[in-house]
Amino acid sequence: MEDLAAVFGQHFAAATFAKLPADAIRAAKFSTLDTSGVILGASGLMDVLPAVVELARESGGTAEGTVFGFGGKLPAEQAAFVNGAMGHGLDFDDHLPEGHHPSVAVLPALLAVAQRRGGVSGAEFLTALALGQDLFARLRKNVAWKQDWFMTPVVGALASAAACGKLLALDAGEIGHAIGIACTQAASTMQIAYGTGGDLRGMYGGFAAKAGVFSALLAGKGVKATSAPLEGRAGFLPVYFGEWDRAAMTAGLGEDFQGSTILYKLWPSCGVTHAYIHTALELMGGPGQTAEIERIQLVGGDFAKQLSEPAEVRRRPPTSNDAKFSLPFTVATALLKGTVGVGDFSAERRADPAVHAVAEKIEFVEDPRYDWGRELPAGAVRISLRGGAERYAEGSHDETPGAARNPLGWDQLTAKFRDCAAHAARSFDRAETDRITATVDRLDTLDDVAVLAEQLG
Numbered sequence: 001m002e003d004l005a006a007v008f009g010q011h012f013a014a015a016t017f018a019k020l021p022a023d024a025i026r027a028a029k030f031s032t033l034d035t036s037g038v039i040l041g042a043s044g045l046m047d048v049l050p051a052v053v054e055l056a057r058e059s060g061g062t063a064e065g066t067v068f069g070f071g072g073k074l075p076a077e078q079a080a081f082v083n084g085a086m087g088h089g090l091d092f093d094d095h096l097p098e099g100h101h102p103s104v105a106v107l108p109a110l111l112a113v114a115q116r117r118g119g120v121s122g123a124e125f126l127t128a129l130a131l132g133q134d135l136f137a138r139l140r141k142n143v144a145w146k147q148d149w150f151m152t153p154v155v156g157a158l159a160s161a162a163a164c165g166k167l168l169a170l171d172a173g174e175i176g177h178a179i180g181i182a183c184t185q186a187a188s189t190m191q192i193a194y195g196t197g198g199d200l201r202g203m204y205g206g207f208a209a210k211a212g213v214f215s216a217l218l219a220g221k222g223v224k225a226t227s228a229p230l231e232g233r234a235g236f237l238p239v240y241f242g243e244w245d246r247a248a249m250t251a252g253l254g255e256d257f258q259g260s261t262i263l264y265k266l267w268p269s270c271g272v273t274h275a276y277i278h279t280a281l282e283l284m285g286g287p288g289q290t291a292e293i294e295r296i297q298l299v300g301g302d303f304a305k306q307l308s309e310p311a312e313v314r315r316r317p318p319t320s321n322d323a324k325f326s327l328p329f330t331v332a333t334a335l336l337k338g339t340v341g342v343g344d345f346s347a348e349r350r351a352d353p354a355v356h357a358v359a360e361k362i363e364f365v366e367d368p369r370y371d372w373g374r375e376l377p378a379g380a381v382r383i384s385l386r387g388g389a390e391r392y393a394e395g396s397h398d399e400t401p402g403a404a405r406n407p408l409g410w411d412q413l414t415a416k417f418r419d420c421a422a423h424a425a426r427s428f429d430r431a432e433t434d435r436i437t438a439t440v441d442r443l444d445t446l447d448d449v450a451v452l453a454e455q456l457g
Helices: 004-014 022-045 049-058 076-087 103-117 122-141 151-167 172-183 200-220 236-240 246-250 271-284 302-306 311-315 320-324 327-337 353-359 410-421 430-441 450-455
Strands: 293-300 362-366 380-385 390-394
Touching: 004 122, 004 151, 004 172, 004 246, 022 076, 022 103, 022 122, 022 410, 022 430, 049 076, 076 103, 076 200, 103 122, 103 151, 103 200, 103 450, 122 151, 122 246, 151 172, 151 200, 172 200, 200 320, 271 293, 271 302, 271 327, 271 380, 271 390, 293 302, 293 327, 302 362, 311 327, 311 353, 311 362, 320 327, 327 353, 327 362, 410 430, 430 450
Parallel strands: 293 362
Antiparallel strands: 293 380, 380 390
16 A cells, blocks of 8 residues: 555645635635735744844845745745744634644745746646645644644644645655655644743744755655655654544545635634633623623633643733733733734733733633544633623634634735734835735736745745
8 A cells, every 4th residue: 555645746746726626726815815914914023033034044045035024035945934934923824623724834835935946827836735735634634633743843844845846846756755755854842832931832834834845855856755654664644643544634635625624813812712702702792891800710621721821921921922822811902902913912012901900810710621622622701790790601613703604704814914914024005915915816817926925025
């Protein structure tokens, strides 16, 4: 039986834009606009990014891929890393219902490779992106995951490598080798999410994007991976996960593009916070009534606990990454403002005594019914009011804005793009943002997708 790397290599090599279903094209376009905007916002809001860009530029090399938000060009691998490092910087990028982020590992790599290769049509780009999103979803959904490996950089490296191989017009065997080469670079654990402080929580997408570009370029130069890199005795799947559902990974391959299940965020924080934000606002009938609140209990499972403890750090997060990953901070901010915006994680907002006062009223109650299983867990909210009244509701990801049954549309994503672009490292005026959204809207008709990358610089 052929190793899955070979199976996926054959699938990628044979795929064409004409064979893509409409929902796969839609998801690829939506993700292009959404991820590009989030990258632009992060370019101006991630404190560490100027130093990262400086380091990348110090390395020199051929000018190939545009650095979004900053301008200028870097070698393709470095451009993929820097742009990918910004892609999750706001925790605002797309994700699967099961959790983890497909596009941040794939899209920055593809745009860098497209500029390196030159003459890549929008249809070719969308095909490679849809394939990469689909492979990410198939790998993510069908392994025995124990909240140990961080799935975005781990499976993202493989999906990115295969997608870059497609864009470089590698043959089936070479794409299979690109996947195998990426296995040697697929890394990172969930401690990045569980821990506090540091910068890697927002940057991990860059490592997968860079690995994808490098793996595909090596395969294109004739470098071969080992035999059976995914399913061999000590292959990627048995070593990293132990169990995997091969039949599910290949079911409907080429027909059912699972990237179409990707969800887009209304709020720039960890996806698990969204159901709590929505439920708390629904219980209070909107923002601005926090003086009536005596106590707020957030009921959740194993992963929500990680977003709530240690309580003092989560109530007064020391870094923007910690704030985006904090249930008390995000819920408190929403109850005060009615929303959570990209500017709400600044040092000034994190020091706001009004936010602290509400966050101090929030406590976490653990309930294993809400442990992270097949999909991102919801939870429940109980609000005790002055005078003894109590309000309680279970959260639902089905009702939360941006959920599968309440998805964001193109107009909402366009507004989100403009909001993010307003925070970029350089100024983007309305004419520029209109031009970029129009370019993405007609992406399938472009002769050279480099036009988009240059507009983002």
